[in-house]
Amino acid sequence: MRIVLKGRGDFEEWRDAARDLLRHGIAPQHVDWGLNQGLFEETPAMAGSIVPGRSLTVPKAFLDLAQAMICHSDPARFALAYRLLWRLQGERYLLEVPTDPDVARARRMEKSVRRDDHKMTAFVRFKEVVQDGPRRAFVAWFEPDHHIVARTAPFFQRRFTDMDWVIATPMGSCAWDGEALTCDDEPAAKPDLSDETDELWRTYFANIFNPARLKVKMMQTEMPKKYWKNLPEAELIPGLIGGAEQRVRDMADRMASETVPRFHERLQART
Amino acid sequence: MKKTLKQRLAILSDAAKYDASCASSGTSKRDSTKGGIGSTEGSGICHAYAPDGRCISLLKILMTNFCIYDCAYCINRSSSNVERARFSPEEVVWLTLEFYRRNYIEGLFLSSGIIRNSDYTMEQMVRIARDLRVKHGFNGYIHLKTIPEASAKLIEEAGLFADRLSINIELPTDAGVEKFAPQKHPKNIRRSMGELKTAIDEASEPTRTGRKKHFVPAGQSTQMIIGADAASDATVLGTSAGLYDSYRLRRVYYSAFSPIPDSSKNLPLIKPPLMREHRLYQADWLYRFYGFEIGEITAGRPGGMLDLQLDPKLAWALANRESFPVDVNRAEREMLLRVPGFGTKTVDAILVARAHRRLGLDDLGRLRVSVKKIKPFVVANGWTPVQLIDRVDLRDMFAPAPQQMELL
Ligand code: SF4
Numbered sequence: 001m002r003i004v005l006k007g008r009g010d011f012e013e014w015r016d017a018a019r020d021l022l023r024h025g026i027a028p029q030h031v032d033w034g035l036n037q038g039l040f041e042e043t044p045a046m047a048g049s050i051v052p053g054r055s056l057t058v059p060k061a062f063l064d065l066a067q068a069m070i071c072h073s074d075p076a077r078f079a080l081a082y083r084l085l086w087r088l089q090g091e092r093y094l095l096e097v098p099t100d101p102d103v104a105r106a107r108r109m110e111k112s113v114r115r116d117d118h119k120m121t122a123f124v125r126f127k128e129v130v131q132d133g134p135r136r137a138f139v140a141w142f143e144p145d146h147h148i149v150a151r152t153a154p155f156f157q158r159r160f161t162d163m164d165w166v167i168a169t170p171m172g173s174c175a176w177d178g179e180a181l182t183c184d185d186e187p188a189a190k191p192d193l194s195d196e197t198d199e200l201w202r203t204y205f206a207n208i209f210n211p212a213r214l215k216v217k218m219m220q221t222e223m224p225k226k227y228w229k230n231l232p233e234a235e236l237i238p239g240l241i242g243g244a245e246q247r248v249r250d251m252a253d254r255m256a257s258e259t260v261p262r263f264h265e266r267l268q269a270r271t
Numbered sequence: 272m273k274k275t276l277k278q279r280l281a282i283l284s285d286a287a288k289y290d291a292s293c294a295s296s297g298t299s300k301r302d303s304t305k306g307g308i309g310s311t312e313g314s315g316i317c318h319a320y321a322p323d324g325r326c327i328s329l330l331k332i333l334m335t336n337f338c339i340y341d342c343a344y345c346i347n348r349s350s351s352n353v354e355r356a357r358f359s360p361e362e363v364v365w366l367t368l369e370f371y372r373r374n375y376i377e378g379l380f381l382s383s384g385i386i387r388n389s390d391y392t393m394e395q396m397v398r399i400a401r402d403l404r405v406k407h408g409f410n411g412y413i414h415l416k417t418i419p420e421a422s423a424k425l426i427e428e429a430g431l432f433a434d435r436l437s438i439n440i441e442l443p444t445d446a447g448v449e450k451f452a453p454q455k456h457p458k459n460i461r462r463s464m465g466e467l468k469t470a471i472d473e474a475s476e477p478t479r480t481g482r483k484k485h486f487v488p489a490g491q492s493t494q495m496i497i498g499a500d501a502a503s504d505a506t507v508l509g510t511s512a513g514l515y516d517s518y519r520l521r522r523v524y525y526s527a528f529s530p531i532p533d534s535s536k537n538l539p540l541i542k543p544p545l546m547r548e549h550r551l552y553q554a555d556w557l558y559r560f561y562g563f564e565i566g567e568i569t570a571g572r573p574g575g576m577l578d579l580q581l582d583p584k585l586a587w588a589l590a591n592r593e594s595f596p597v598d599v600n601r602a603e604r605e606m607l608l609r610v611p612g613f614g615t616k617t618v619d620a621i622l623v624a625r626a627h628r629r630l631g632l633d634d635l636g637r638l639r640v641s642v643k644k645i646k647p648f649v650v651a652n653g654w655t656p657v658q659l660i661d662r663v664d665l666r667d668m669f670a671p672a673p674q675q676m677e678l679l
Contacts, residue, residue, distance in 0.1 A: 096623055096627060097623075098624050099624045099635075122319075124374050125374055125375070138373070157304075158302035158303065158312075159309060160372070160374075162408075197369050200277060200366070200369075203277050203284075204375075208285075208287065208327060210289075210323045211323075212529050215322070219323075222326070260352070261352055
């Protein structure tokens with residue numbers, strides 16, 4: 001049985017197919033999950049009769065897990081999610097065995113999606129655009145690893161409620177206008193944006209950095225290079241690293257000067 | 272000529288970098304669906320990382336770096352020749368909001384040098400927090416570093432608007448504070464901590480209406496400078512434990528004394544290794560989340576100093592080999608937590624999983640632990656460490672390999 005999905009993070013799309021398969025009693029090894037690459041390909045109607053007496057309840061934990069997994073970009077996600085669903089019918093406590101190979105793999109996918117969610121909340125950078133009317137408007141460009149824009153957008157709605165914004169990505173976009181949050185899954189083009197305040201942010205970034213404690217690897221695990229091109233502050237990084245040693249040396253040279261500021265002398269005189 | 276906003280931002284963020292904390296987690300959950308701007312959702316967000324590996328979560332700045340005090344370890348002390356600058360309260364509010372709207376930050380961490388007197392300075396800081404909350408409906412995170420010797424009334428008012436307040440203990444011993452920060456008084460610092468704790472406790476008691484008062488929901492924290500005085504790690508950790516227990520601090524931050532420009536002649540010229548700071552954090556963690564007593568961690572350490580080469584949990588395991596191996600299928604949580612290489616999450620996963628099946632090393636591998644590292648310390652299904660624990664070279668197995676020397 002071949003199932004073809006659009007596969008852009010739409011959980012219902014997978015759930016409907018999986019529900020049908022399960023009702024027809026089709027085992028995971030007989031399902032071939034494919035992605036619709038724009039070519040015309042349709043899933044044929046399912047043959048055979050519905051297996052009676054199959055209850056379609058799943059633990060809530062499975063729903064959370066599957067909703068995250070389905071947003072992963074690995075083509076194997078659909079098959080793995082269906083295998084878990086299938087096994088759960090007999091092994092009701094399967095998800096409580098984190099050491100099971102299927103569960104472990106699913107959890108890794110889930111973790112990767114959640115990390116991507118989190119990085120989106122961290123690394124989206126809004127740029128202000130001119131707009132008439134009382135509300136200010138901002139646009140951001142972000143490049144996620146997985147199909148997470150729609151699932152992460154409500155965070156921005158809760159936080160930036162009083163401004164209009166658009167977050168555009170190669171994997172879909174979301175927009176908020178104070179009334180409605182709207183999302184689509186079409187790839188967007190990178191807009192050409194600039195914002196003056198970025199210069200103040202770069203000033204902050206350069207000065208909060210302590211050259212005496214260079215830990216480049218630590219920075220890169222948390223802020224991998226793939227994000228740099230859309231972070232206004234990242235262009236400073238090579239220069240900050242390169243100049244760190246010299247700055248520390250300069251500091252050492254400037255240690256303990258002989259004179260003190262005049263106002264210190266006045267303060268001393270007062271006491 | 273008056274400095275531009277950008278120039279002053281450069282000076283006043285440079286001056287703030289010696290504060291270790293940038294945490295924005297653990298506060299009450301809020302959002303803007305009912306008005307205003309901003310949200311806090313439990314876990315903090317690091318919006319950037321500087322090349323020093325530190326998380327940038329907050330706009331961490333000083334209101335001013337003018338200061339009438341003369342603390343030897345501080346770049347802003349009155350006798351330092353550092354360039355001075357000052358923000359107006361409006362400028363701090365503007366920067367916070369504009370940075371926030373662009374999603375650079377979770378909120379503000381404001382501290383300040385002391386101008387005129389403690390209360391005057393603290394008042395200005397409270398005004399910034401109040402304006403952000405009341406005038407601008409700001410729901411993001413606010414951390415205020417309280418000014419030493421500020422009146423209890425002002426600190427309480429600050430607590431109405433801030434998520435977190437910190438009162439810095441500065442140095443591990445009272446003698447150290449008296450020597451290096453002569454205008455500060457350890458007794459008063461502790462009194463302020465105590466008053467704040469009492470106020471937090473009172474606010475968290477349920478009222479008749481059932482609504483809790485919004486008061487410093489992310490609690491209080493403090494910072495200690497390491498390596499400026501001669502205090503040993505055992506002394507430092509003992510002080511921390513005392514602070515955690517007496518004032519229920521959320522965090523004690525350790526800041527390895529960093530070379531500062533135009534540094535005071537009273538200070539040691541050698542900077543402590545950053546590794547020392549790291550080991551202190553690890554030990555602090557063991558005390559708070561792993562059921563270790565400070566005495567256990569520092570027992571038998573020469574001079575009360577932690578091992579710089581081994582993390583304190585591994586060092587403890589090697590010094591207490593008779594407690595191992597630990598049977599992952601039967602041991603209590605307490606004992607599992609003592610296995611080097613097991614984190615709290617791993618231990619929780621083991622406890623759930625072993626209710627369903629007997630766990631072998633491959634199962635542990637799937638929990639993302641390093642099997643190689645834990646092998647000598649555990650018994651698992653199909654695995655018993657053969658006398659590994661008695662090996663004399665056990666330490667060498669874990670200690671980093673000595674640096675290879677090269678011919679010039
Ligand atoms: S009071 Fe604070 S800002 Fe002033 S010198 Fe002491 S540590 Fe520095």
